[in-house]
Amino acid sequence: MSKPVPARYRTTNWKSYNDALKQRGSLLIWLDKDMVWLAPRAARNGHPAVFWDAAIQFCLMVKVLCGLLLRQTTGMVGSTLTMAGLDWPGPDFSTLSRLQKSITVQISGRRAAGPLNLLVDSTGIKFLGAGEWLARKHGTHRRRRRRHPHP
Numbered sequence: 001m002s003k004p005v006p007a008r009y010r011t012t013n014w015k016s017y018n019d020a021l022k023q024r025g026s027l028l029i030w031l032d033k034d035m036v037w038l039a040p041r042a043a044r045n046g047h048p049a050v051f052w053d054a055a056i057q058f059c060l061m062v063k064v065l066c067g068l069l070l071r072q073t074t075g076m077v078g079s080t081l082t083m084a085g086l087d088w089p090g091p092d093f094s095t096l097s098r099l100q101k102s103i104t105v106q107i108s109g110r111r112a113a114g115p116l117n118l119l120v121d122s123t124g125i126k127f128l129g130a131g132e133w134l135a136r137k138h139g140t141h142r143r144r145r146r147r148h149p150h151p
Contacts, residue, residue, distance in 0.1 A: 027065065029080060032121035037088045051091050053103060058120050059096055060105045065118075070096050 011017045037055050062080070063073040070093035078090040 027118065029084075029118045030120060031081075031084045031086065033086065035121055037086075051095065054120070055088075056091060056096065056099045057103055057105065058118075059091060060100055060103060061118065063096075064105050 035054065036052050039050060039052050059073055059077050062068070062077055063070065066073075066076065068076060073096065074090055074093050081088050081090060
């Protein structure tokens, strides 16, 4: 049995091809200013947790998405928080290293070819494509059902 010959595609519209390739690398990060970033202080003795689990998970997702090392991740998260106008402290690499063993980062498969939206709010962290984000922001668009006349 012979191997099938792969299809050969010819690009005729280079502008749209280049735009589509640029869209693949688009990442939009939404940070909710009301999100709890720092953990509440513990009344007990001992070393209390400084960062909320959502903050650590956000840092680890940035690490996975961008293929960074932990020290590079702390720099990128710090600059992201600064660009967002938030004065939240970022976790150091040793905290991330210690906590990445207990927190799993799962990124669902991308369904759409468009940009990826990383939504960080008080309910947690979600990856949304353009369609899911629009439905979340504006509500779902329901089609009207056609009414067929009864015979």
